[in-house]
Amino acid sequence: MGCQHLEEVYELWWLGALSEQGCLDLREHLARGCQHCLARVRDAAGTVYMLGLAPKPVRPRPRVKAELLRQISRKAAPNR
């Protein structure tokens, strides 16, 4: 599949909106090391990032951070 056929699908691929075949086509194409498409995939990730920030930021409950730090502190502790 040529790059011109993929021009419209990079963002849709990030969003998971493509058909399975569409996904496979893009993955195979990228696996062949196409730098043109890799640049566009990066660019598309930026667009998805932008769309993902449409909802307003919301502060989570403090217990989430407490639990997160508890979990990672346990991982960070040296093994005895």
Add this chain to the structure above:
Amino acid sequence: MNEEQPAENLLARVARHDVAAMSELYDRYAPRVYGLTAHILPSRDAAEEILQEVFERLWSESPSLSQEGRSVVAWLVVTAREAAVDRLRALRQDAPTAGPQGPGVNAEKGPGAGTRKSKALVIAPTAPKSLDGKTAVMRPRPADAARTPATDSVPSAWLPPPKEITLIDDRLVLLHKAIDQLPTLQRQALELAVFGGLSESEIAAEMGEPLGKVRTSLRAAVTFVKHRRRAVCGTWAANI
């Protein structure tokens, strides 16, 4: 003077198991990530669970991520969206006949929606509003298999560098205003893809429109957003 450390410096510290740096990254970005997961998922608990999972994953993957030199916040937001829509799809599959009490956004449907808050799928960041006064409702149906990049473990090298993300952040309000200009059908299709995790065929079924029409609308919406972003961020030439 208390200058904010670049996120990528914090990430390098996280890669060295610096819990204080992780705490700082969390304080900086958790509200953005949680705003997104809470928008996608039907319960606060599920949204917070995904939030925590994503930051735990950041901790685990920080050594490789910090070497790539890619944007930390882009990784967080893209990863969180994928994780949240994957959870949403799983909820839909687990409850194929869910009524008002069942999980998933289907629970918002109908007069018995009860405890769940009604979530219009909204792209406007400052003035949430429903689409033409209606709440977008999704019916549960089997998700297509293996559609998401998340299931394929996307290399972080496929994410943009921090400077591009800074350009977007600086112009975010303007960019989201541009999205408001999309025709209704395009906007609805885009929202169902971004926040509902639906494929083109699922969106068509959801909207009761022909697949071809939805496919065209969705691609037109993405093209419009992409072009607006390039124009607003001044990166057009770099992408030709």
